[in-house]
Amino acid sequence: MFLQLFFAYCALMIVASGLLAISLRNPVHCVLMVLVLFFHMAGLYLTLNAEFLAAVQIIVYAGAILVLYLFVLFLVSLREELHLNGFVPNAWLGRIIAAGLAVLLLAIIPAFILGEKGEWTVEAVRQVTHTKALGQELFTTYLLPFEIAGLILLVALIGGLVLARRDQAGSGDGVDPEPATIGKEVSQ
Amino acid sequence: MIPLSWYMALAIILFCIGVCGFLTRRNVIVMFLSIELMLNGVNLNLVALSHFLDSMRGQAFTFFIITVAAAEAAIGLGIAIALYRSRRSVHVDTINLLKG
Numbered sequence: 001m002f003l004q005l006f007f008a009y010c011a012l013m014i015v016a017s018g019l020l021a022i023s024l025r026n027p028v029h030c031v032l033m034v035l036v037l038f039f040h041m042a043g044l045y046l047t048l049n050a051e052f053l054a055a056v057q058i059i060v061y062a063g064a065i066l067v068l069y070l071f072v073l074f075l076v077s078l079r080e081e082l083h084l085n086g087f088v089p090n091a092w093l094g095r096i097i098a099a100g101l102a103v104l105l106l107a108i109i110p111a112f113i114l115g116e117k118g119e120w121t122v123e124a125v126r127q128v129t130h131t132k133a134l135g136q137e138l139f140t141t142y143l144l145p146f147e148i149a150g151l152i153l154l155v156a157l158i159g160g161l162v163l164a165r166r167d168q169a170g171s172g173d174g175v176d177p178e179p180a181t182i183g184k185e186v187s188q
Numbered sequence: 189m190i191p192l193s194w195y196m197a198l199a200i201i202l203f204c205i206g207v208c209g210f211l212t213r214r215n216v217i218v219m220f221l222s223i224e225l226m227l228n229g230v231n232l233n234l235v236a237l238s239h240f241l242d243s244m245r246g247q248a249f250t251f252f253i254i255t256v257a258a259a260e261a262a263i264g265l266g267i268a269i270a271l272y273r274s275r276r277s278v279h280v281d282t283i284n285l286l287k288g
Contacts, residue, residue, distance in 0.1 A: 007190050011198045018202055018225055022209030027217050034221055041228055044198075047190065048239040050247055060254055065224070065261050072265040073217060076272045094211030102204035109193050109200070118243030137244040138251065145248075149255040156259030163266030166273070 007047060010040045031069050038062045049122060052131045195236035203229030216268050220261060227257050 014037050021033035038061045045054035088094045125133045138146055202225060209222030231250045238246025 003190055007194060011194075014198065015201055015205070018205040021225065022205060022213060022218070022222060027215060030218050030221055034224065037225070037228070041232065044195075044232060045235055048195075048235050050235050050239065053235060053247055053250055056251070056254060060258065061224075061228075065258055068261055068265060069217065069221065072268060075269055076217075088211050091212045095208055097211060098204045098208030101207060102200060105200040105204070106197060109196050112193075112196070114192070114240060117241055118245070120244045121242045124242075134244055134247055134251070137248050142248050142252075145252060149252050152259050153255060156262040160262040160266040163263070164269045 003047060007044070010043045010047075013037070013040045014044075027073050028070070031066055031073065035062055035066050038066070049125065049130065052134050192236060192240045196233060199229045199233040199236070201229075202226075202232065205229075216271075217265070220264050220268075223260070224257060227253055 017033045017037040017040070021030045021037065024030050024033065038057060041061075042054040042057040045051075045057060088097070120133060120137075128136075206222045206224075206226030206229060209225065210219055213219055213222065231253055234246035234250050234253070236246075238244060238250075
């Protein structure tokens, strides 16, 4: 019973803060609403016995990625962004597309059938602790994807540095260390 | 015990909120935030399925999705800063140099 109530609270907060995040005019408020959303997302991960991912959600998403967004928001001017138009010809068209997609996907849910069960039952995970279980899976079965993920982060680090670098009158290679905020955030 | 369909319904609603934000907003940074919302919807689905299927696969995938989201945010916001430096605006409709 408590679990259901907790899920209902988290779901309500996620939907409400998500809707506010896409409808508020001030981008800083949007980012703060997404922060609230991420915290409740971490709560939901806890109900799914994914403690490590809940911690990663808060540390990486709320701690690093959203701070990166806030940095960029403070670098670009806020006043110019207050006047907005729709991405599709009419804003209502976009809303109708999203609502139609939601109704379609929700209608499909009852037809979903669970597949074959794996070997990591709740008891098995509890025996070796969740972090160790996830680490075993990551460093054995998914070793190559893990290395590629590290490479992607390196590419993002270099790309962020190069893109945000201020052009010093056509001078060359990365001598200006000043706009390095983006690279630092990623390396966390 | 919470049934799987609740998690999937919430993930779908979160994903569609992200789609709605991506389609209706024009500010590049809020569009990136909408993409984060969509990725979070997918993450929730993966974690819920990995819990109900007694498997670690979904959580490993979530790990990689978080990595890619961080990389995407860094590159996208770097592009936003570069665009803002050269055009003094982050609205998509004013960025039509490649349109011909």
